[in-house]
Amino acid sequence: MACFVVPAAEAVVVAIVKKRADKAAKLQAEALACGGANAQTNTEQKARTKTHSGEKISISKKLGWLNAMLWGGTALLFLEHVWHGEVVFWPPFLTAAANPADTAAMLYEIATSGVAMAVLVTLVWAGMAIAADNISWVKAALCKQKEGANQ
């Protein structure tokens, strides 16, 4: 009925957290750059070594994956809800919100299916993030991509 609302809300939160992580990383890079030529060279060298060995992928990039999964899933589920007439483009937008009995069922679905969707996507993302750092061929593939993007 409106289960995609929960993943959408999580996507908004993740987008904000990602923005903050991006900003923090940028500030850190700037601070390191201001620390002198030697410090910069060391940082560059460290970053290059990290990329080659594929030690870790930044949290910002990982949050980007979660964001894509949540926004993508929400957009596609939104289409499904429009298709089935559960979402309309005029108030109250959710057809179930028109009468109290349907509203109760909708809220129950949001609380059960919606939350389960958000939890499942987050768990799979956590698994992906762990795999990206620990499974060699995944690490290698993602680092290759990273190096390509840096060039």
Add this chain to the structure above:
Amino acid sequence: MTLILTALAATVTIVFRFAKQKTAEKLRLGLLALMYSGAALMWTVDGFAAMFAGEPFVELQNPSVVADDAFLGICVLFLGAAIWAVGLIFKKATKKAV
């Protein structure tokens, strides 16, 4: 049927993403794979919810429902591809502008 089509599309894009890395990187196929995967996971939950309500996990008995779901699945795949294409064009445009 929508779940089956989306899961299939997610699998294909994930395999392509890791098999042809250079092309996948150029086309940002990771984004498409993540979008389809997210939707497939969400519909899996929907399937379990239907199962708990006494309905089948995926409706394959009623031909009209199957046909409707299949058509919806194709539209969903097109929407995903459209979002991905717009993202790709936008990224290229911003790169050119910089």
